[in-house]
Structure formats: structure tokens, C-alpha cells
Amino acid sequence: MNESGAAASVGGTGRATLGDPADLAIETHQLVKRFGHRSAVDGINLAVPRGSVFGFLGPNGSGKTTTIRVLLGLASASSGNVRVLGRDMPQALASVLPDVGALVEGPGFYPFLSGTGNLMRLDAADPHAPSSTRRVRVQDALERVGLSHAAGKKVRAYSLGMKQRLGLANAMLRPRKLLVLDEPTNGLDPQGTREVRTLVRSLAAGGTTVFVSSHLLAEVEQMCSHVGVMSAGRLVAQGPLEELRSAGQAHVVVQTPDVDAAARVLTRLGLVPGDAAGTGLTGGNTAVMATGINGHFPEAIVAALVADGVGIRGFTVENASLEERFVSLTGEGFDVVG
Template structure:
């Protein structure tokens, strides 16, 4: 892609979104409604977290976006073109890791990458081995490059699948649960790599059921539940939409709990030397003054910053798998 066409592509992405769906719906045979009327917009240059519990419709949505299955109704545009009709022209600009990597177990990690690269009609065979080596290095598999893929651990297979997606520079990278099977150090490395790719201008669409993963690496997010879109927007805005918990540190927890309830606080919980509650709809300075007036020895008073978990619970009334 020359500089002029690259600039034009960036302009189109910024105007319409790298991914844009309208009323996207998938109903499987037997009546199961997997995705229900999805309106999604992924801004260019974002790290977009697609968040929801397992079974919420995330992978089905991604499969429709990549042209692997057709929607029952609605539309999906990726890089400005309608899918699945434009798959042949769109997919060469996308790197993807969906539902785990499909690997040749009898081949080494390096040979798997060479085979994937050879299947790309746009790939220059003269630089194939260099690209494979670079991709292996980026995901931390250089030392295991000669090992057969069938002997790889789940985490190593996940890394190799990601390396396949990184063989060529891409305008869009689509990752479905990219840290699945990785240990904590591996998770940190993949998250760091995602940030690096985004800083280079690649739009990253990252599906996950891990709230902390989305909060750590994503600029924007959408929340799915039972096939429907609950909310989407900048991660900071989503968290700001939920009120944090009020925390009072005091040796007089019983009296503090009583006063907070009188002041309109909800879900009051006392434990050790702290009382937490949902803040009342009034000036918190007045609440603090009421505690002091009641003889409560206030040693700490404040509202913790709301997290994405708080926002999810506020929006859906459900808990969430935070740790995975």
C-alpha cells in the first residue's frame, strides 16, 4: 500500500470506524439467538475491548466480522467494506487470532509460520524467513522455534497463533481471548505487545472475559451480555458512569454504619475498622459532618474511583469473572 492509499484508508477508517455494525443479528438453526441487533463502532487507532462473559456472543460477532459466517440480518462493515462480501479484499489487511490457533502439530513453530506466510498471496517469499523470525521474537518463542507445535503448551500455542497474525503489518488486529492459557508473566508480555502495536497505528479489537485485561490495555470498550450490546464508549467514560464505593475508616464502625444509613447510603457493610457503602445522593461533606456530630472518630473518608467492574455491575446487575 503506497503512502497516498494508506492516508486515504486512514481517513475512511476515522470517518466511519474501522468496524461498524448496524442491527447485526445471528440466529442459529433451532432458534438460538446468539447476537441480537448489534450496533458497534470501533474508532481508528483504538485498542477496543469487546467484553462479556463466555457465551455472550463475542466470538459469533467476530466470526461475522471476519466473514467466516453470514449474519441472519443486519450489516457489518470492516475497513469500510461490507462483510462477508468483501472478505477477499479486506482480510489481507487484517491479522486475526480467533478461537485459538489452527496449527500443524507435526511442524515446528517456525515452519508453521512459514506455511502461513506462504499462503498469503501478498507476501514476498524473499523475506519470508526474516518475517517469521521477527514474529517469533515479538511473542517470545525464538528459543522454541524448532520445537514441534504438538509439543507446545496451551500458552505457547496461543503465542504462536499471535505470531501468525503479526507476520505482516496490518491495519486491524482482531484477537479473541489472546491471553487464554498464559501464565501471569505471559499475560503481561502480550498486553505490552498490544500497546506497542497500537502505538504503531494498528487498530486492535480485543475480545476478553477479563475485566482487568480490558481496563489495563484498552482505550475503548463495549460490553455484551446474552447476545445484546449493553454499552460502548471510552473506558474512562464507562468507569466514570458508575459511582465508586464510599469508605469510612473508624474504630466506631457500628455507629458509623447507623449514621450512613440515616444519611441515605446504600449497601452499608462494616468490617474491621472500615465501613463501605454506596454514596448517598447528597453532598458528601454533609455526610462527613453528620458522622463527626454523632461522635464517630473519622480517620479516613473518601470515595474510591469506580472500576470497569463497578460499571458492569451497575449496568447489568450481574457479577463478572474478573480473574478469569
């Protein structure tokens, strides 16, 4: 990663592109957004492939929501270039936004209207929405987010999770080329979270690019194909999820009754022995974990263990989790909502 935050793939430098710029749904070049003397977004080069589910991660105050607001024309950039769906922003705002659905900073609705009434009114305010199909599209959107049973209920009686679902339905009232979702699973129970995850995947399978800002790393790992990580206004990494994981330290896990002997061999190989369960290297715990593979082939590690008489009940090499990579890149935990 370089200090400008330019990273078209994990560790990449220069302008953020992934092949032909026409293959990108979102592209920024040295995007800066200042508030007074403070740079909330500091020269980021973002590259979001078309058809991807792109997870946008970062600690509180890292610049995620500010970036989204600039992308959608809700805030102006201090400097740099922005392209959305292949067109320059904000010059092409009027032609781009009809193809973009968004749920940003929580949904806002008329509390005295029903779910159906809110969506009907919002759709009527969209000059690009055909009135002839309005009722059918509203019913379809409510069904897709699991709100058909509450369609006639006033929104003031909705829970936070139901309002979040209604916000998703509003974003999908018309076919979109790009969906921008800020914390889409906020307030949802586990079943609702799974449903949103399935919905996002189905949208991407149909060709819609989905840009998801979230602090729930486990959800991002299950939902997203690509990830970008923000820290202090800079984009410190981005690229395919698997590349981001594999760029971190791998773990070697050895299942063995010979814990002390295994630890000695791993140390000799330049690996750092530890314990997979966090309880120390004891004979009562047969899972020995070593951080880093240190250039060794897995079979060479196994051969060294066997040569020293270590009994092996199991051997695996695990890539770093997204949480581990997030902490290593930002130096912070992951309870983030920025």
C-alpha cells in the first residue's frame, strides 16, 4: 500500500484501475474531501468492478460515509475525479442517479403512512418511474424484503429492522445498475440478515453492482466478492476478498499429542508457535498453531515434524481472517460505523 491510498489490488500502487475503466462501476482518482483544514478523505483511488459485491470497511471516522456522499452527489469533492457507471461526476449526476439505488445513513419515512403508502409516494416523486407499473413494483419490492405482511401497517409501528427493510425496498423500486447500501443489516435479526445477504447475492448475479458499507466483518466475508479498507481517510487496501485474506499471515495448525516437540520444530523452521485455543502449549490441548509459513511448503513442514518423531493427527494451513487483516491494516478493532 502506498501513502496516497492507491491500491487497485492488494498492495497495488498508482491509479486505481482493474483493466478497462469501462469495467468499473465506481472509479475515483485522488479523491479529497476537506472540512476546513481536516481531510476526511485523503487522495483515495477507488475501483469497484461492475457486477461485484464490494464491501467498504473502515473504523469510525475513517471517511466511508463521506466518500459515499461524494459518490452520490450529496457532497462536493475538494479535489480529484469521480466516475460512476462510466460517467464523470457530478457533471453527469442527472443521468447517473436514475440508475443508482441508495440506502444511506438510515431510512427516513412518513410515520403516518403505511409501508405501501410511503413507497407509492416516493416512487411518484421519481420522474423516471412509470406510473402504470407503480403498484406492482411496490408490491414486488415489499415481497422481496419480506414486508408483504406489514405493507398496510403505519411505519410509526415498524421496528428498526422493518424500517431498514423498507429502505432496501425503496432502493429497489426500479431496476438499478448500482446499489449503494450503508449498513444494510442494521437492526435486523439473524433471519433478516441472512435474507438480505441472499438478496444482495441475487442482485449481483443479475448484473447489479452492490456497494456495501459495513462494520460487520463476518457478514462482509459471506456477502462480498471485493473489499476496500479505509483508515484515517485513506484507502489502505482493496481488491478481491481472497487476495486480501491471502496477503495476510497464514496460520499452520497441527493436531498432535506431542505439543512441546511440535513447538520446537515449528520454532526451528522460523515459525512462531502458539495455541489455537489460546490456553498455552499443554499436553491437554493438541492444537498447535504457528503464525506465518515463512516460505516453507506445507509438505516440508509436515516432513520436518515427522522426522522429529512428532505424531500428527491433523495438519492445515489457514489464511488470515478478514478481521485479522482489518486490524493489521488499520491498527484498530472492528466495532466501527463510520
